[in-house]
Amino acid sequence: MEQSPINWGRPRDDIYGHYSDAISQAPNTHSLPKKHTQQPTVTGSSVIGIKFDKGVIVAADTLASYGSLARFDNMDRLTQVGDSTIVGIGGDVSDMQYVQRLLEELEIEENYDNSGDQSLHSENIFNYLSKVYYNRRSKMDPLWNAVLVGGVDSKDEPFLSHVDLLGVTFSSPALATGFGAYLALPLLRQLVPYPDSYKNVTEADARAMVEKCMKVLFYRDARSIDKYDVATITKGNVKIEKDIKCKDQNWRFAEDIRGYGRTTS
Amino acid sequence: MSSIGTGYDLSNSVFSPDGRNFQVEYASKAVENGSTSIAIKCKDGVVFALEKIVTSKLLVPGANQRIQTVDKHIGVVYSGLVPDGRHMVSRGRSEAYNWRSTYKQAIPVDSFADRLGSYTQAYTLYNSVRPFGIATILGGVDEDGPHLFMIEPSGSFWGYHGAAAGKGRQTAKNELEKLDLPNISARDAVNEAARIIYLAHEDTKDKEFELEISWVSASETGGKHQHISAEHLAEAKKFAEQATSDEDDMEE
Numbered sequence: 187m188e189q190s191p192i193n194w195g196r197p198r199d200d201i202y203g204h205y206s207d208a209i210s211q212a213p214n215t216h217s218l219p220k221k222h223t224q225q226p227t228v229t230g231s232s233v234i235g236i237k238f239d240k241g242v243i244v245a246a247d248t249l250a251s252y253g254s255l256a257r258f259d260n261m262d263r264l265t266q267v268g269d270s271t272i273v274g275i276g277g278d279v280s281d282m283q284y285v286q287r288l289l290e291e292l293e294i295e296e297n298y299d300n301s302g303d304q305s306l307h308s309e310n311i312f313n314y315l316s317k318v319y320y321n322r323r324s325k326m327d328p329l330w331n332a333v334l335v336g337g338v339d340s341k342d343e344p345f346l347s348h349v350d351l352l353g354v355t356f357s358s359p360a361l362a363t364g365f366g367a368y369l370a371l372p373l374l375r376q377l378v379p380y381p382d383s384y385k386n387v388t389e390a391d392a393r394a395m396v397e398k399c400m401k402v403l404f405y406r407d408a409r410s411i412d413k414y415d416v417a418t419i420t421k422g423n424v425k426i427e428k429d430i431k432c433k434d435q436n437w438r439f440a441e442d443i444r445g446y447g448r449t450t451s
Numbered sequence: 452m453s454s455i456g457t458g459y460d461l462s463n464s465v466f467s468p469d470g471r472n473f474q475v476e477y478a479s480k481a482v483e484n485g486s487t488s489i490a491i492k493c494k495d496g497v498v499f500a501l502e503k504i505v506t507s508k509l510l511v512p513g514a515n516q517r518i519q520t521v522d523k524h525i526g527v528v529y530s531g532l533v534p535d536g537r538h539m540v541s542r543g544r545s546e547a548y549n550w551r552s553t554y555k556q557a558i559p560v561d562s563f564a565d566r567l568g569s570y571t572q573a574y575t576l577y578n579s580v581r582p583f584g585i586a587t588i589l590g591g592v593d594e595d596g597p598h599l600f601m602i603e604p605s606g607s608f609w610g611y612h613g614a615a616a617g618k619g620r621q622t623a624k625n626e627l628e629k630l631d632l633p634n635i636s637a638r639d640a641v642n643e644a645a646r647i648i649y650l651a652h653e654d655t656k657d658k659e660f661e662l663e664i665s666w667v668s669a670s671e672t673g674g675k676h677q678h679i680s681a682e683h684l685a686e687a688k689k690f691a692e693q694a695t696s697d698e699d700d701m702e703e
Binding site for chain 1: 516519522551555677
């Protein structure tokens with residue numbers, strides 16, 4: 187019996203001769219087996235989010251990379267869903283666009299017989315997404331993303347949660363995906379070290395820290411760009427600012443990086 | 452309808468010798484007896500209004516909405532057989548959804564009217580079905596601005612500045628013609644729509660009715676179709692009551 191994974195279970199060619207597909211009307215056994223997504227292709231980098239006393243700020247840069255190539259510099263990765271939620275998506279861009287269409291469909295169907303009233307709250311959208319992602323990973327065909335859902339929930343409290351390609355979910359007053367989890371999260375946690383700390387954080391403080399984080403990410407994440415979108419969600423209001431540039435950049439530190447600045451060896 | 456069908460009215464899809472389809476004409480009769488619905492195309496949107504006769508005191512006020520949303524940017528209202536209308540709305544929703552899944556963008560309003568028009572027309576072609584007993588009024592805002600269409604039971608449809616169907620259509624049409632369409636603002640159109648429904652109701656004054664109004668406007672609703680708020684509706688009702696009582700005074 188053939189032991190190679192591609193022809194597993196077939197009679198061995200070297201003993202019985204080449205197997206005729208016509209006998210079993212089997213699909214061509216010599217092509218590779220069907221494969222699901224095993225790596226992302228065009229990708230977005232970090233998404234960061236932080237709660238403050240009256241709401242949430244979510245930010246993501248506008249770069250979509252093709253491998254290490256900076257392929258698209260104008261990709262909107264923050265999507266508004268309903269009246270009080272922003273979904274920020276990192277990872278595979280085509281999967282992001284698929285998820286954005288799912289969310290749009292969800293929103294349309296939710297509003298069919300529900301004219302005017304707001305019924306889709308942040309926690310509902312997050313719950314829906316977590317099920318979509320877990321379902322796909324359970325089919326061994328994951329949607330290759332890491333997602334932050336930020337907004338105001340049905341009790342008018344700030345809401346911020348994370349779900350990723352494995353369907354793993356968690357919440358925290360400060361969250362970041364991708365490289366942001368290493369580079370931005372420690373900075374954000376300076377403002378909100380404990381679950382309730384966000385109640386003492388003003389929007390201005392949170393905003394300043396988000397801008398700092400985006401700058402640090404641009405410094406040290408090679409798949410990032412110095413142009414980003416920021417969404418601020420408070421009760422009854424979603425504000426999206428597009429194409430903000432990283433301000434006051436200082437690249438002095440680059441000189442000390444081996445192979446980058448003056449030190450070439 | 453003066454002439455009698457003489458046998459040519461029993462089956463759908465069969466012409467009479469003088470070239471008429473009686474089943475379609477009878478369907479139009481069902482529309483004429485339905486409750487009044489109107490729509491106004493304004494500067495940057497469309498306003499829908501409906502006179503809903505209260506058939507029982509046990510019905511929950513404000514429930515059983517009959518102006519419905521078909522996609523973000525499109526609303527539908529109809530006069531005639533309500534279940535036929537419900538079916539048309541559900542068909543409209545799947546048309547709008549299918550368009551989105553094919554083209555990855557919202558359906559333009561004229562394409563939407565075309566789809567539902569063809570669907571309505573198909574129900575005049577076979578003897579196994581009957582035509583729709585409704586006139587479908589649909590409108591919305593797309594890239595090219597506001598659009599308003601009305602589909603008749605025959606499947607033919609036209610674009611309108613103002614459309615009316617049902618019992619009070621004649622009164623409503625007369626009033627719609629007096630308006631400066633489509634240059635009126637969405638807010639004014641809401642008031643006028645309320646007034647016209649109140650006026651069109653005069654002939655069946657003995658019956659109680661509920662007013663339903665929705666709108667889709669680039670400036671007022673961000674291009675989304677939705678019912679107006681309860682406060683806004685109360686305001687429109689007040690305007691309508693005021694305007695209709697003034698008119699009565701003038702006649703006296």
